Amino acid sequence: MHKPIRKAIFPVAGLGTRFLPATKAMPKEMLTVVDRPVIQHVVDEAREAGIEHLIFVTGRNKHVIEDHFDVQFELERTLTERGKRHELEMLAHDQPGAGATSFTRQQLPLGLGHAVWCARDIVGDEPFALVLPDMLHHGNRGCLAKMIEAYNEVGGNHVAVFEVPDSQTNQYGIVGRGKDTGKGAFEITEMVEKPPRGTAPSNLAISGRYILQPEIFDLLAKQGKGAGGEIQLTDSMLKLAEAQPFYGVVFDGKIYDTGSKIGFLTANVAYALARDDIAPGFRVELEKLLKR
Ligand code: UTP
Numbered sequence: 001m002h003k004p005i006r007k008a009i010f011p012v013a014g015l016g017t018r019f020l021p022a023t024k025a026m027p028k029e030m031l032t033v034v035d036r037p038v039i040q041h042v043v044d045e046a047r048e049a050g051i052e053h054l055i056f057v058t059g060r061n062k063h064v065i066e067d068h069f070d071v072q073f074e075l076e077r078t079l080t081e082r083g084k085r086h087e088l089e090m091l092a093h094d095q096p097g098a099g100a101t102s103f104t105r106q107q108l109p110l111g112l113g114h115a116v117w118c119a120r121d122i123v124g125d126e127p128f129a130l131v132l133p134d135m136l137h138h139g140n141r142g143c144l145a146k147m148i149e150a151y152n153e154v155g156g157n158h159v160a161v162f163e164v165p166d167s168q169t170n171q172y173g174i175v176g177r178g179k180d181t182g183k184g185a186f187e188i189t190e191m192v193e194k195p196p197r198g199t200a201p202s203n204l205a206i207s208g209r210y211i212l213q214p215e216i217f218d219l220l221a222k223q224g225k226g227a228g229g230e231i232q233l234t235d236s237m238l239k240l241a242e243a244q245p246f247y248g249v250v251f252d253g254k255i256y257d258t259g260s261k262i263g264f265l266t267a268n269v270a271y272a273l274a275r276d277d278i279a280p281g282f283r284v285e286l287e288k289l290l291k292r
Contacts, residue, residue: 002155005148005211007122008051008129010042011115013059013106018259027062028259029133034271034278038258039065040094041271042133047096049144051129055102055122057115066103069096111230117220127151127213130233135208136267138274139253143209146184147249151211153183156245157237160209162255170197172205173234175248185247193227193234204248207255216240 016023022031029039036044043054056065072091079088102122106115116130129144137143137160147158161175174195178187190201219236226232237246256267272282 002152003126005049005127005129005151006051007053007055007126008046008131008144009055009057009116009119009123010039010046010131010133011057011106011112012039012062012065012133013057013109013115013118014112014259015059015109016259019261019264025061027065029062030064030068031258031264033136033258033264033267034275037068038136039068039133041136042131043069043096044094045137045142045144046129046131048142049129049148051144053100053102053122054096055104055119055128057106057118058103059106059109066101069101071095111225111228111232113220113223113226113231113233113236116233117217117223117231120214120217120220123214123217125214127157127211130210130212132208134257134259136256136258136271137207137209137251137253138256138267138270139251141253143207143249143251143253146251147209147211150181150183150185150247150249154181154185154245154247156247157213157216157240158185158211158247158249159188159237160207160251161204161248162207162251164203164205166200166203167197169200169203169205170194174200174202175204175206175246176201177204177248181247185249188241188246188248191234191238191241191246193232204250207251209251212237213240213244215244 012029016028019028030037104118106118143160147160151158173193175191176189178189180186216236219239223231223236226235257263258267272278
């Protein structure tokens, strides 16, 4: 029996420079894909996977994320007075329970590895999920749920991967594919960050969902700056992989990088087209636009 995955870290302290000026005063995680903020979409994925405690590593200008997951007393009273039952039910459904969220500040955006390390005391000595909110995973079944299922069978560390064209492997962290566990995962033989063209061990790219053992924190504590002058999670994962097994879980849905403008716009179109209440009318408008 492997220790259960109860907690998930959401690093949301990045500056979102690719989305300026939208992100000057507003966190990119609060930009909406259809009618839900990006961060709500990934929290939905974590809750579907059975995660009990949501840990947000925030920074300056990010307090609105904390407000979003809090009860909005005045709003709820007004909705009650106006008889807006549907809206009230939706808010209640999305509301994490009391004590089920934690917020800590990264203080300085020193890199993803540093952001994860900032959550060490809240996570404690147990394996945890790490969810990069920018990367929306859109499929019939949540990516994290599938990963936790695979983890429960074999333990260890897991990363979700997706297939990218050979011409793009130099833009991602790429894993080597070893033996299949027969339980929805495969053994990872190597991990290479942005391999030069023609040297990638496969076309399976790390997509932004992880299950990590707590030993990663000691490695992150000692981790020096890496690429881009930032403390890189990948550098510590490579060290952890010398001592512990890593597995890959292939995500076969669509992945949108909402931290980039094209990814964000495409996600909006894809999520709208997947919604029964919006798709018919939206499709008509899209077709008119494309005909111009
Ligand atoms: P990104 O590099 O995609 O995010 O980091 P960014 O720095 O906000 O975006 P750009 O490149 O300037 O537009 C991946 C994830 O790691 C978090 C980000 O919030 C994002 O979820 N992150 C990154 C931190 O929490 N802290 C950091 O120091 C760096």
